[in-house]
Amino acid sequence: MTRxxxxxxxxxxxxxxxxxxxxxxxxxxxxxxxxxxDETHAPYDRPPLSKQVLRGLYSADTTLPRHPDLRATxxxxxxxxxxDLSERxxxxxxxxxxxxxxxxxxxxxxxxxxxxxxxxxxxxxxxLRGRDDAQRLGARLxxxxxxxxxxGGGFIGFEVASTCRDLDIPVTLLVRDAVxxxxxxxxxLGGLIGEVARERGVDLxxxxxxxxxxxxxxxxxxxxxxxxxxxxxxxxVAAIGTLRNVEWLDGSGLQADAKGLRCDAxxxxxxHDGSVAEGVFAAGDVARWxxxxxxxxxxxxxxxxxxxxxxxxxxxNMLAGDASAxxxxxxxxxFWSQQFGLTIKLVGLADSADSFAVMHGSFEERRxxxxxxxxxxxxxxxxxxxxxxxxxxxxxxxxxVPFPPIEDAVDQPHIRVQEP
Amino acid sequence: xxxxxGMGASGRRRGERIPSPYLPVSAALPAAVSHRHxxxxxxxxxxxxxxxxxxxxxxxxxxxxxxxxxHGREALVYDPSPDDGARGExxxxxxxxxxxxxxAYPDDTTAGEAA
Numbered sequence: 145m146t147r148x149x150x151x152x153x154x155x156x157x158x159x160x161x162x163x164x165x166x167x168x169x170x171x172x173x174x175x176x177x178x179x180x181x182d183e184t185h186a187p188y189d190r191p192p193l194s195k196q197v198l199r200g201l202y203s204a205d206t207t208l209p210r211h212p213d214l215r216a217t218x219x220x221x222x223x224x225x226x227x228d229l230s231e232r233x234x235x236x237x238x239x240x241x242x243x244x245x246x247x248x249x250x251x252x253x254x255x256x257x258x259x260x261x262x263x264x265x266x267x268x269x270x271x272l273r274g275r276d277d278a279q280r281l282g283a284r285l286x287x288x289x290x291x292x293x294x295x296g297g298g299f300i301g302f303e304v305a306s307t308c309r310d311l312d313i314p315v316t317l318l319v320r321d322a323v324x325x326x327x328x329x330x331x332x333l334g335g336l337i338g339e340v341a342r343e344r345g346v347d348l349x350x351x352x353x354x355x356x357x358x359x360x361x362x363x364x365x366x367x368x369x370x371x372x373x374x375x376x377x378x379x380x381v382a383a384i385g386t387l388r389n390v391e392w393l394d395g396s397g398l399q400a401d402a403k404g405l406r407c408d409a410x411x412x413x414x415x416h417d418g419s420v421a422e423g424v425f426a427a428g429d430v431a432r433w434x435x436x437x438x439x440x441x442x443x444x445x446x447x448x449x450x451x452x453x454x455x456x457x458x459x460x461n462m463l464a465g466d467a468s469a470x471x472x473x474x475x476x477x478x479f480w481s482q483q484f485g486l487t488i489k490l491v492g493l494a495d496s497a498d499s500f501a502v503m504h505g506s507f508e509e510r511r512x513x514x515x516x517x518x519x520x521x522x523x524x525x526x527x528x529x530x531x532x533x534x535x536x537x538x539x540x541x542x543x544x545v546p547f548p549p550i551e552d553a554v555d556q557p558h559i560r561v562q563e564p
Numbered sequence: 565x566x567x568x569x570g571m572g573a574s575g576r577r578r579g580e581r582i583p584s585p586y587l588p589v590s591a592a593l594p595a596a597v598s599h600r601h602x603x604x605x606x607x608x609x610x611x612x613x614x615x616x617x618x619x620x621x622x623x624x625x626x627x628x629x630x631x632x633x634x635h636g637r638e639a640l641v642y643d644p645s646p647d648d649g650a651r652g653e654x655x656x657x658x659x660x661x662x663x664x665x666x667x668a669y670p671d672d673t674t675a676g677e678a679a
Binding site: 211480 | 608609610611612614615616618619620631635636637638639640641642643644645646667668669670671
């Protein structure tokens with residue numbers, strides 16, 4: 145039995161870090177609790193940044209609610225720079241050292257910068273990840289750019305495109321793949337979202353990439369695509385994915401690389417030799433662990449719901465004493481996206497699905513629940529404006545029931561199994 | 565995570581279990597904090613909605629009409645940082661949500677001190 149912790153340090157003061165802090169207090173921990181964050185902001189919520197914050201609806205202050213009795217010390221604007229496992233201490237940018245009995249690593253990710261640094265530095269070229277990014281881009285959108293070019297066919301790109309159309313700003317969305325969002329939703333649903341975007345006036349280009357940017361006096365003027373076409377623009381948003389914040393762990397002995405910090409099923413960080421790093425846990429976007437819903441494949445789930453759930457599991461395990469009392473992290477991946485007035489939700493992992501069937505509603509109504517199958521088993525379900533029916537499929541996905549999970553339905557007398 | 569019912573409005577002592585963030589704001593707050601916040605005009609509340617949970621029952625729209633809205637059939641947008649004057653409406657919204665997706669606390673600096 146390990147001694148009960150007296151000092152807990154959480155590196156990463158965002159959703160996962162704050163959720164862990166709440167869960168630690170709920171779990172009865174009343175020792176010293178310190179959260180370290182490289183940004184000066186108190187923990188804040190990111191999903192509204194690409195939507196209502198950019199649009200200027202309500203407040204831009206998305207600081208997450210903190211329980212009045214949280215009793216945590218925040219070291220903000222102070223990145224962790226080094227981890228000393230043998231001394232059990234975290235070193236901060238100002239040279240100070242924080243000793244810990246348990247450590248939670250929740251440093252998350254940052255926006256992948258535009259690969260050409262000269263182009264990335266141009267006025268008018270943006271990325272979107274944090275509050276400061278949203279403030280800068282929001283201010284630019286209020287200045288009414290002539291055209292916004294969005295690079296990246298993921299959800300952030302689509303959400304920002306939707307916001308631009310709400311503001312009646314012309315927008316071109318460049319997607320490298322043949323079908324947008326297909327990696328997450330499959331080509332059928334991804335194609336549907338692409339169709340909706342086009343109807344709302346988005347100039348959506350698939351299999352399209354930027355060859356180079358044109359600038360004058362350090363300001364973006366236009367982009368040239370790989371097919372030679374030139375598009376005039378004074379605002380470009382690169383939404384081309386994320387990088388994991390693991391550099392500060394270099395030399396620590398932990399197994400951390402571009403794919404994330406390797407953990408076991410109990411959120412315990414692993415050393416290079418595969419053994420458990422005593423007292424060190426991880427949660428959120430930075431953590432990569434064997435996912436029971438993906439045949440124990442090593443995945444990092446970069447979603448809001450996982451950040452919170454994994455932080456709660458990790459917090460419980462930090463207080464568990466010994467391994468026999470620890471709980472496996474078996475959160476079923478889930479996420480939502482709001483764009484063009486539609487709410488898209490997914491539970492499970494659809495990226496390797498081989499079959500697809502509409503359970504309720506239809507593509508024509510743009511209101512549906514669809515299930516995804518893999519090797520004859522149900523692995524995921526998605527909804528478009530039908531969130532109320534989605535939870536009904538969670539158990540089927542957890543248990544991997546035969547696909548399709550239902551044979552017929554009132555509005556679908558014959559469930560038709562298709563390719564995703 | 566919906567546990568920890570029966571938490572009174574009295575202050576808690578060290579080591580006492582604190583309620584889940586999903587608890588309604590009124591039940592989660594010590595009396596002293598509530599009182600202090602009611603005295604001040606300039607304080608804010610902080611609100612977050614778990615949109616994985618949200619199923620667009622729209623009860624929050626009726627409870628706090630200035631702070632929640634639907635854009636389309638199910639896309640909920642909300643004020644993450646309403647003025648403390650919205651406290652009563654926010655409490656009603658937290659209670660009205662059939663899937664308990666709303667968390668709201670006063671923006672209290674004692675929740676954590678910058679150091």
